[in-house]
Amino acid sequence: MRTILLRNVKIPVDNELVEESILIENNIIKAISKKNYEADEVVDGNGLIAVPGGIDVHAHVYDPENPEHEDWRTGSLAAAYGGITTLIDMPLRVFVDKTEVAMEKIRVAARDSYVNYGLTGGFLTEQNYDAIEKLVKIGVKTFKIFTCRPFQASEKGLAKIFEKAAEKNVVVIAHAEDEGILTLLEGKYREANDIEAYHLSRSPGAEAAAVLKLGYYSLETGARLHIAHLSSKEGVDAVTFMKNKNPKITAETCPHYLYFTREDSRVHGTFLKMAPTLKTSIDREALWDALEKGIVEVYASDNAPSPRSLKEKDVWSAWGGIPNLEIMGPFLFTHGVLKGKISLQTYINVFSRNPARLLGLYPFLGEISVGSLADIVVLNTREQRLISSKTHHHKVDWTPWEGLSFYGHPYYVMVHGELIIEKGELVGEPGTGMYVGDLERVGVDA
Structure with missing residues (x-):
């Protein structure tokens, strides 16, 4: 049995940082104590903060027909440098609604990923909602739908999708924007070849309207609903309203909505x-x-x-999307925790614990506790690191985060007890990650 001792780290407990040592045995946290256990390998945390590895439930990492965007090797490495130890790959263009497509994605991830991995199925419509039945058998627990272009599910389709999701206890992840409102607003702004016009063409009202509709589908069927990439105050208000009626609704937001506004697009344009x-x-x-x-x-x-x-096209035909994996943890720590917008416990909740709960894997994932998988990130809270497309690990040669500096970059990253990053330097190999669909599910918050 191989043992690792991660010593001299500070673990957040309630509102305090407690200095502890973490003993890892066969990939699992065996003990947490102030004792200095004997171990095959000792890793000194240098008095830095140790947190559970981040879990990203919404990342477009690998599309077999569009590998020039990102792939498992580049995406998982960028994720590791962003403090992420588990990635759930979201469909990009190729539909993941057949077992053979999902298994091919899993095969490539097993070969190339530095971090743990899983899949979201989709995009679900009236024609393929039975994919839930097939993919749940190989450990897929989340399924993507759209209420708008380009993969809009019909009203009839939504009913079938939510009923099947409730039957199988899987999570419907929804891109929530109302197609009718989008059509109305695009007609108003389309003539302006202007990036701010594009941002105005997809309004907070379109988001809120779709959240309310989906919330009632969830309420009527009992299916679990997760609102993807919430972007607006009206969206937050709609989620709050539905949560008061239905505890099976959760929501996420993203770093770009927590930092940029549409005024920033005057500088960055279509990027x-x-x-x-x-x-x-x-x-x-x-x-x-x-x-x-x-x-x-x-x-x-x-x-x-x-x-x-x-990206270098007119505003209406340019690609929509940005590279985010490498800035995830450092951004949240710097602009959230250090600026007092969120607590360190909230950082762990939204980045680790709650994503693990969404997947039905908490506390085996998403926690530093005895019996948990040893997915641990030690944060470098003493030094900033500059973000640059010249040094980041994404496949693309650009980033809207260019020139920003963040604290909280990984000093160490452990993926099920294996060191991937040591003192900020890559020491791991591709193929280290494991498929989370194979992990035993414990503590499901249905």
Whole structure:
């Protein structure tokens, strides 16, 4: 039995940092104590903070027909440098609604991923909602739908999807924007070849309307609903309203909605195009507040980069999406914890614990506790690191985060007890990660 002792680290307990040592045996946390246990390998945490590895439930990592955007090797390495130890791959263009497609994605991840991995199925429509029945057998627990272009599910389709999701106790992850409102607003703004016009064409009202509709589908069927990439105060208000009626609704937001506003697109142009769109500083602050209050439970990347050539087009045809994996933990620590917008416990809740609960894997994942998988990140809280497309690990040669510096980059990253990053340097190998669909599910919060 191989043992590792991670010593001299500070673990957040309630509102305090407690200096402890963590004994790891065969990938599992065996003991947490002030004792200096004997071990095959000793890793000195240098008095830094140790947190559970981040779990990103919404990342576009590998599309077999579009590998030039990102792949498992680049995406998982960027994720590790972002403090993430588990990635759930979201479909990008290729539908993941057949077992053979899902198994091919898993095969490539097993070969290339530095971190643990899983899949979201989809995109579900009236034609393929029975994919839930097939994919749940191989450990898929989350399924993506759209209420709008480009993969819109019909009203009839939504009913079938939610009924099947309730039957199988899986999570419906929804891109929530109302297609009718989008059509109305695009007609109003389309003539302006302007990035701010694009952002205005997908309004907070479109988001809120779709959240309410989906919330009632969840309420009527009993299916679990997770609202993806919430971007607006009106969206937060709609989620809050539905949560008061239905405890089976959760929501996520992303770093770009917590930092940029549509005014920033005047500088970045189409390199800040995404959907849902950027909103205002009022929306941004409402999202931070919702994270701290637990209204928005999950922090996710919606990583969706593309080659530069696809971004350098007119605003209506340019690719929508940005690289986010590498900044995830450092951004949340710097602009959330250090700036007092969220507590360190909230950082852990939204980045680790709650995503693990969503997947039905808490506390085996998402926690530093005896019996948990040893997915641990030790944060470098003493030094900043500059973000640059010249040094990041994404596949693309650009980033809207260019020139920003963050604290909280990984000093160490352990993926089920294996050191991937040591003192900020890569020491791990691709193929280290494991498929979380094979893990025993404990503590499901249905």
